[in-house]
Amino acid sequence: MHCVNLNMLPRLSSSASRCGAALAAIVATVAACDKPGDSPLLGRQFLSQMVEIGGQPQDLVPNTTLSLSFSEADSYLGGEGRLSAHAGCNTFSAGYTLQGDRLVLHGGAATEIGCPEPLAAQDTWYFALLGAEPTLHLDGNHLVLDQLGPQHTRIEYLDKEVVTPDRPLVGPVWEIDSVIEGDAAWEAPGGTMEFFANGTVDVYSGCNWATSDYTVEDDTLRLSGLALTEIWCGEPSARLEAVLYALFAAGNPVHWEIDDVRLRIDADDHGLRLRAHED
Numbered sequence: 397m398h399c400v401n402l403n404m405l406p407r408l409s410s411s412a413s414r415c416g417a418a419l420a421a422i423v424a425t426v427a428a429c430d431k432p433g434d435s436p437l438l439g440r441q442f443l444s445q446m447v448e449i450g451g452q453p454q455d456l457v458p459n460t461t462l463s464l465s466f467s468e469a470d471s472y473l474g475g476e477g478r479l480s481a482h483a484g485c486n487t488f489s490a491g492y493t494l495q496g497d498r499l500v501l502h503g504g505a506a507t508e509i510g511c512p513e514p515l516a517a518q519d520t521w522y523f524a525l526l527g528a529e530p531t532l533h534l535d536g537n538h539l540v541l542d543q544l545g546p547q548h549t550r551i552e553y554l555d556k557e558v559v560t561p562d563r564p565l566v567g568p569v570w571e572i573d574s575v576i577e578g579d580a581a582w583e584a585p586g587g588t589m590e591f592f593a594n595g596t597v598d599v600y601s602g603c604n605w606a607t608s609d610y611t612v613e614d615d616t617l618r619l620s621g622l623a624l625t626e627i628w629c630g631e632p633s634a635r636l637e638a639v640l641y642a643l644f645a646a647g648n649p650v651h652w653e654i655d656d657v658r659l660r661i662d663a664d665d666h667g668l669r670l671r672a673h674e675d
Contacts, residue, residue: 435494438477441465442539442553443560450547457518460484462551464526464539466492475502483522485511499532525549562654565612566591568672570659575639576667584636589670599644601637603629608644617652617661619644642666 444462447454456462463482470478475491479501482488486509491502504527511519530543537555542548572587586602591610597619599606604624611618622644624637643650643666650663659670 435466435477436534437466439467441556443556444551445554445559446550446552448548448550457484457514460515460518462522462553463556464541464553473503473505475500479526481522481526483515483519485509485515486519488523488526498529501527556656560656563657563659563672565652565654565659566593568657570670571673572636572668572670574669575636576662576665576669577639578665581669582632582635584632586633587636588673589668599624599640601629601633601640603627603633604637606640612652615651615653616649618647618649620647621645639666639668643668 442464444456447456447462460483463480465480467478467480469476470489470491473489473491475493477492478489479492479499480487480489486507488504488506490504492499493502494500506519506523525541525543528543530541530549533540533542537558539553539555541551541553543550568590570589570591572584572589574581575584584602586600588598588600590598592598595609595611597608597610599608599622601624604627606622606624608622609620611620622640624640629637643661643663648663650661652662653660657672657674659668659672661668661670
């Protein structure tokens with residue numbers, strides 16, 4: 397396995413580290429945008445497909461990938477948009493502003509999870525690279541990062557929606573991984589939800605069943621009441637049923653969101669975290 401050598405890359409000065417230093421030149425189509433909302437990067441996440449240093453392919457830590465995502469501006473970080481980066485452990489975020497063909501970072505902070513090696517080294521290398529003014533070239537769903545110099549570093553990314561498209565709400569059996577109650581979360585093995593194209597949903601608590609009609613409007617989901625069968629159930633099924641009633645029994649609107657194979661359902665201080673069943 398080829399290990400990423402941190403000495404191959406220029407290190408950030410202490411002042412640059414504090415300020416977040418400049419990142420990435422963007423192709424002319426990005427730089428020419430009239431306002432941040434015009435940027436073809438906005439609202440997208442890119443996942444690494446290939447890493448080269450000095451013309452040689454480099455292996456990442458197993459089961460990790462490098463990501464770059466671009467979202468709307470954060471008032472705390474400043475700039476015209478927000479950039480987030482992940483290399484397998486911590487997450488780095490900074491505001492950014494397009495200046496000609498450059499993307500200049502504002503602020504900059506990283507989470508402080510205690511990462512074991514070699515994850516910690518990979519985090520350090522990647523975040524330093526982003527602060528060393530690499531160029532970014534965007535072509536449709538393909539993004540290429542280049543850091544020129546004696547040890548030319550090149551990362552090729554692909555839009556996450558191409559790599560791992562979000563699962564549809566209708567079709568998969570959604571297995572309930574965990575339940576949110578206030579500030580607490582607990583595992584709920586055995587529960588499922590399955591949405592059908594005819595506007596019905598089957599709900600299973602791990603003990604009792606229910607079928608209900610549902611409607612979806614943008615990010616709002618409503619079930620037209622929820623009537624479970626009445627088998628006596630022990631824990632954790634009985635506790636899960638109480639949460640299901642709190643979420644759906646009165647036809648209350650709940651927020652839903654799918655990211656890859658994960659479905660979030662939230663309302664007030666209750667929520668579900670589900671995962672699409674993989675055959």
